[in-house]
Amino acid sequence: MRPLLTLAAAALAVLARITPAATPTAPPAQGEQAGRSGPLPSLAEAYRGQFLVGASVSPGQVIVGDTYRFIRRQFDVITPENDLKPLLLARTEGSYDFRMADQVVDWARKNGVKVRGHCLVWHQQAAPWMFTKDGKPVSRELLIERMRKYIHDVVGHYQGKIWAWDVVNEAFAPGDPKVDTERGWRRSEWYQIIGPEYVELAFRFAHEADPDALLFYNDYDTENPAKRDLIVALVRDLQKKGVPIHGIGHQAHLYLSRPAPAQLEDTIKAVARLGLRNHVTELDVSLRERDGAPLDGDEDELLSRQASRYADFFRMFRRNRERIEAVVLWGITDEMSWHPLEEPLLFSEMEPKPAFWAVVDEAARPLQ
Numbered sequence: 076m077r078p079l080l081t082l083a084a085a086a087l088a089v090l091a092r093i094t095p096a097a098t099p100t101a102p103p104a105q106g107e108q109a110g111r112s113g114p115l116p117s118l119a120e121a122y123r124g125q126f127l128v129g130a131s132v133s134p135g136q137v138i139v140g141d142t143y144r145f146i147r148r149q150f151d152v153i154t155p156e157n158d159l160k161p162l163l164l165a166r167t168e169g170s171y172d173f174r175m176a177d178q179v180v181d182w183a184r185k186n187g188v189k190v191r192g193h194c195l196v197w198h199q200q201a202a203p204w205m206f207t208k209d210g211k212p213v214s215r216e217l218l219i220e221r222m223r224k225y226i227h228d229v230v231g232h233y234q235g236k237i238w239a240w241d242v243v244n245e246a247f248a249p250g251d252p253k254v255d256t257e258r259g260w261r262r263s264e265w266y267q268i269i270g271p272e273y274v275e276l277a278f279r280f281a282h283e284a285d286p287d288a289l290l291f292y293n294d295y296d297t298e299n300p301a302k303r304d305l306i307v308a309l310v311r312d313l314q315k316k317g318v319p320i321h322g323i324g325h326q327a328h329l330y331l332s333r334p335a336p337a338q339l340e341d342t343i344k345a346v347a348r349l350g351l352r353n354h355v356t357e358l359d360v361s362l363r364e365r366d367g368a369p370l371d372g373d374e375d376e377l378l379s380r381q382a383s384r385y386a387d388f389f390r391m392f393r394r395n396r397e398r399i400e401a402v403v404l405w406g407i408t409d410e411m412s413w414h415p416l417e418e419p420l421l422f423s424e425m426e427p428k429p430a431f432w433a434v435v436d437e438a439a440r441p442l443q
C-alpha cells in the first residue's frame with residue numbers, strides 16, 4: 076500500500092504545483108470535520124506557548140490533495156520524511172535532484188511552517204557512490220572531501236530556509252548485539268573510513284554552509300543510559316573543540332510498555348544541563364511488541380492504552396517545556412507510517428484516534 080501511495084504522490088507531485096491559499100468555498104480538508112463536537116482542535120494551537128508541534132510529511136501530502144490545509148492548521152514544524160536524505164537527493168556524484176524537497180520547503184516557507192532537515196550523515200539511505208572510487212573503498216581524504224561538498228551543496232541550497240538540520244543520525248548503538256560497534260560507536264562506513272571525527276567534521280561543514288541553521292545530533296533510544304552517556308561525552312568533546320552543535324534530537328519511537336517517561340526525561344535534563352536544545356524528532360507509539368509481534372488485547376483496549384502513553388509522554392514534555400523546543404511526530408496517519416501495522420500515530424485514515432484527543436486534553440491539564 077505504502078509504496079503505491081508514495082509513487083502515486085510522487086508522480087502527481089512532479090505534475091502539480093500547489094496553490095497554498097485555500098479558497099473560502101473549498102471543502103474542509105480531511106479530518107477537519109471530525110471531532111467530539113465542532114471543528115477539530117489544532118495540536119499546534121493547543122500547545123502554543125509550551126513547545127512547537129510537528130510531523131514528518133511526504134511531498135504528496137503538501138503538494139497534492141487538500142492534506143496541506145490540515146497540516147498547516149495542525150503543525151508548526153514539518154520534517155520531510157525521506158526527501159532530504161542523500162540517497163534521494165544525490166543519486167550520482169555532483170548531481171542533485173532537489174525537486175521534491177524544494178516543493179515541500181517552499182510550501183512550508185509560504186505557509187509559515189518551520190522545516191527540520193533530516194538528515195545529512197547516516198548509515199542508511201546514504202548515497203552509495205560516496206564510499207567507493209573505481210570499485211575500491213574510498214580514501215579517508217576523499218570521503219571527507221565528498222562529505223564536505225555534499226553538505227555544502229545541500230545545506231547551502233537551503234540556506235536560510237531550513238530551521239534545524241539533523242546533521243548526524245544514529246552514530247551510536249551501545250550494547251546492541253545486532254550492530255557492529257566499537258566502544259558504543261556504530262561501525263558505519265563513515266566511522267570505518269574517517270573515524271569518530273566524521274561527526275565533528277559534519278557539524279563544522281554544516282555550520283560553514285548555513286551559520287544560522289540549528290544543528291542537531293539525532294538518535295533513537297536516547298533514554299538508554301549507555302547511549303545517554305555517549306551522547307553527553309560527544310557533546311562535551313564537541314563543545315571543548317568549539318564545534319557548533321545546538322541540540323539533540325530524540326527520535327522517541329515508543330512502545331506501550333517501554334520506556335518510562337522518566338527515563339527519557341533524564342536524558343532531556345542532561346542535554347539541557349549541557350546548554351543544548353531538545354527536539355523530540357520522530358515520536359510514535361507502536362501497538363505491537365518491539366519485534367513486531369501482535370500484543371494481547373482487543374483493538375479498543377490497545378487504542379486506549381496508546382492514548383494513555385501519548386498523554387503520559389506529553390505530560391512529561393510539558394513538565395520540561397523550558398527544556399524542549401519542539402515535538403515532532405513521525406507521520407500523521409497510520410496508513411502512511413513507516414510501520415503501518417503498528418498503528419503508531421494520532422490519526423487513522425486521517426480521522427482522529429483516542430490518542431489525538433488524549434494529547435489535546437493533556438495540553439490544558441494542570442501540572443502538579
Ligand code: G3I
Pocket residue numbers: 078081156157199200244326357412413
Ligand atoms: O524511493 C524508493 C522508490 O524509488 C522505490 O520504488 C520504493 C520501493 O519500495 O522504495 C522507495 O524507498 C523507500 C523510502 O522509504 C522512500 O519512501 C524505501 O524502500 C523505504 O525503506 C524507506 O523507508 C524509510 C526509512 O527511514 C529508511 O530507513 C521510511 O519511510 C522512513 O520513515 C524511515 O525513517 C527513519 C528515520 O529517517 C531515522 N530514524 C528511524 C526512522 C524509521 O526507520
